Amino acid sequence: MAKIELKNVTKSYGAVQVIKGIDLTIEKGEFMVFVGPSGCGKSTLLRLISGLEEITTGDMLFDGERVNNLIPSKRGIAMVFQSYALYPHMKVYDNMAFGMKLDRTSDAEIRKRVESAAKLLQIDHLLDRLPKQLSGGQRQRVAIGRAIVRDPRVFLFDEPLSNLDAALRVQTRLEIAKLHHSMSNVTMIYVTHDQVEAMTLADRIAVLRDGRLEQAGTPAELYENPNSLFVAGFIGSPKMNFLTGKFAEAEGCTTLGVRSEHIDVVPNGPWSGEVLHVEDLGSDHFLFVEIGSDEPIIVRRPGKADIAVGSRVSIAPRADHLYRFDADGRPVR
Numbered sequence: 001m002a003k004i005e006l007k008n009v010t011k012s013y014g015a016v017q018v019i020k021g022i023d024l025t026i027e028k029g030e031f032m033v034f035v036g037p038s039g040c041g042k043s044t045l046l047r048l049i050s051g052l053e054e055i056t057t058g059d060m061l062f063d064g065e066r067v068n069n070l071i072p073s074k075r076g077i078a079m080v081f082q083s084y085a086l087y088p089h090m091k092v093y094d095n096m097a098f099g100m101k102l103d104r105t106s107d108a109e110i111r112k113r114v115e116s117a118a119k120l121l122q123i124d125h126l127l128d129r130l131p132k133q134l135s136g137g138q139r140q141r142v143a144i145g146r147a148i149v150r151d152p153r154v155f156l157f158d159e160p161l162s163n164l165d166a167a168l169r170v171q172t173r174l175e176i177a178k179l180h181h182s183m184s185n186v187t188m189i190y191v192t193h194d195q196v197e198a199m200t201l202a203d204r205i206a207v208l209r210d211g212r213l214e215q216a217g218t219p220a221e222l223y224e225n226p227n228s229l230f231v232a233g234f235i236g237s238p239k240m241n242f243l244t245g246k247f248a249e250a251e252g253c254t255t256l257g258v259r260s261e262h263i264d265v266v267p268n269g270p271w272s273g274e275v276l277h278v279e280d281l282g283s284d285h286f287l288f289v290e291i292g293s294d295e296p297i298i299v300r301r302p303g304k305a306d307i308a309v310g311s312r313v314s315i316a317p318r319a320d321h322l323y324r325f326d327a328d329g330r331p332v333r
């Protein structure tokens, strides 16, 4: 239930600055996702918000109150990690109750909270089991349940799904989305490498690059209006097609970007070449077309593939969906 403000926050380890001045406000009840390449500082930023690490300079405010020196347990946060960190010798019930017991919460209140969280996460039939008797997805739900019962103001997730297989990731992602809806007052901050997780869970995404905030916005804003080549290339799967040289010059820029779904196969398009590879996903398919640019151009088309590898095709980008970037990777206005 907290609004979190970061004001010119930096973090250094010895002489090395890893967070280089971040200004960001996360609204009450917002689901904010941090993304960025490995080593850009996502986990460090999360740990600064949690209080597990101290900020070097700048200010951190929770609901307007400066928390720079407030210890983690006083911040009202709960954290869920990729390793579930459950106590192996304790049953699910006791794992979830443990923190409340330390706080001397009454047994009746503990039972009420554990049962309600377990119901929400559909693990109420597992309360008597030990962690080793659970699947990975169930363990992660216990870890989330253990966080919920503490009634946190802020929920922090550090790549919570990365140890799960593909099907479980989808299922647990859905659980987390439901959790966000049912706890609409709780601010959630989520670190991930996964595009789809970021796009589907976030109210807003913050893209980090080398310790700085590159852009923050709704998934749609970042997808449609990236403010740099970096964000354009980072958000969206498959990656935006980038063209340089004569292709970009023709559009008055250094790098021309166009997403795969904004290119059509047409009779007499401006670009043409051989289909090097076809990826058929059933519902749609991708053509990889060699047109003489730096990399083959990916074209996304609906339905099953109807063009064979080795065919020549002519393609056209949609004029109203071109992204033009200058030599610094900034949009050409």
Ligand SMILES: Nc1ncnc2c1ncn2[C@@H]1O[C@H](COP(=O)(O)OP(=O)(O)OP(=O)(O)O)[C@@H](O)[C@H]1O
Pocket (backbone or CB within 6 Å): 013, 018, 036, 037, 038, 039, 040, 041, 042, 043, 044, 045, 193
């Ligand atoms: N305790 C530490 N001492 C020194 N350097 C550190 C420490 N913790 C992190 N770093 C450095 O800070 C930078 C940011 O690390 P961080 O773990 O926040 O990145 P990340 O974006 O979460 O990466 P990944 O996606 O790989 O988990 C890295 O260069 C890392 O080596």
